[in-house]
Amino acid sequence: MSEGLFLTLEGIDGAGKSSHLDAMEALFKARGRTVVRTREPGGTPLAETLRGLVLEQAMDPLTESLLVFAARRDHIVQVIEPALARGDVVLCDRFTDATFAYQGAGRGFDTQLLSTLEQWVQGGRGAAGLLLQPHITLWFDLAPEIAAERLAGARLPDKFESQPVEFFRRVAAGYAARAAADAPRFVRIDASQTRDQVWQQVETALVARGALAPATGAAR
Numbered sequence: 001m002s003e004g005l006f007l008t009l010e011g012i013d014g015a016g017k018s019s020h021l022d023a024m025e026a027l028f029k030a031r032g033r034t035v036v037r038t039r040e041p042g043g044t045p046l047a048e049t050l051r052g053l054v055l056e057q058a059m060d061p062l063t064e065s066l067l068v069f070a071a072r073r074d075h076i077v078q079v080i081e082p083a084l085a086r087g088d089v090v091l092c093d094r095f096t097d098a099t100f101a102y103q104g105a106g107r108g109f110d111t112q113l114l115s116t117l118e119q120w121v122q123g124g125r126g127a128a129g130l131l132l133q134p135h136i137t138l139w140f141d142l143a144p145e146i147a148a149e150r151l152a153g154a155r156l157p158d159k160f161e162s163q164p165v166e167f168f169r170r171v172a173a174g175y176a177a178r179a180a181a182d183a184p185r186f187v188r189i190d191a192s193q194t195r196d197q198v199w200q201q202v203e204t205a206l207v208a209r210g211a212l213a214p215a216t217g218a219a220r
């Protein structure tokens with residue numbers, strides 16, 4: 001069985017990523033792929049419980065980081081690795097880049113420590129002990145001011161969404177740094193465009209990366 005495709009969507013709150021999940025799922029299904037659609041924090045009963053704590057309760061950045069990585073570990077073991085081993089497409093709304101952007105850049109937590117946690121939780125894959133990383137990360141890049149306008153009135157803000165625009169400037173810078181550090185994995189989507197134009201960018205990126213080829217997984 002071929003290795004599956006691990007695809008993540010990232011960006012600040014309100015960047016517009018969730019708006020394209022249905023169409024992405026449909027695109028893969030139309031090509032005969034089995035799609036596991038999931039999210040972080042979350043994706044398993046335990047991880048969804050931890051998500052509720054992280055999004056609703058105040059806590060220090062270390063506690064927050066430990067909880068998101070604990071949720072991630074369960075998600076990887078229970079859902080992501082089995083799906084990839086089956087050859088499925090894992091379509092995941094956020095993953096570890098969000099931890100570096102939100103807990104690292106946004107909350108100012110030590111990124112060296114986050115790298116250690118990343119190694120513990122995602123390392124040791126295969127004989128070479130590789131780090132589990134998405135094959136492709138679509139980074140929806142949008143100015144925090146525009147994201148805030150889009151979110152105003154759209155839904156009840158959670159703990160992060162109620163942060164000031166300055167917080168999201170740091171988070172956006174965190175995403176930019178993470179993208180610069182692993183450029184081959186990231187595709188920057190200009191999320192300031194209309195919904196249709198953003199979708200065109202998403203589709204073009206998936207075609208360019210070979211992600212829509214019949215069930216053989218995608219090249220990096």
Ligand SMILES: Nc1ncnc2c1ncn2[C@@H]1O[C@H](COP(=O)(O)OP(=O)(O)O)[C@@H](O)[C@H]1O
Nearest residue numbers: 013014015016017018019150154193194195198
């Ligand atoms: N390209 C776009 N232009 C204008 N508004 C958009 C666009 N994409 C999404 N929206 C709206 O912006 C808000 C946030 O979008 P959403 O997909 O929930 O963002 P995210 O999942 O990144 O937080 C929603 O109200 C959505 O309808």
Ligand SMILES: Cc1cn([C@H]2C[C@H](O)[C@@H](COP(=O)(O)OP(=O)(O)O)O2)c(=O)[nH]c1=O
Nearest residue numbers: 013040041068094095098099102103160161
């Ligand atoms: C995955 C992850 C998310 N988050 C935050 C980012 C978002 O504000 C929030 C949940 O993300 P999201 O699923 O995008 O929420 P919604 O669909 O309601 O917009 O959790 C972290 O702080 N650290 C993480 O590691």
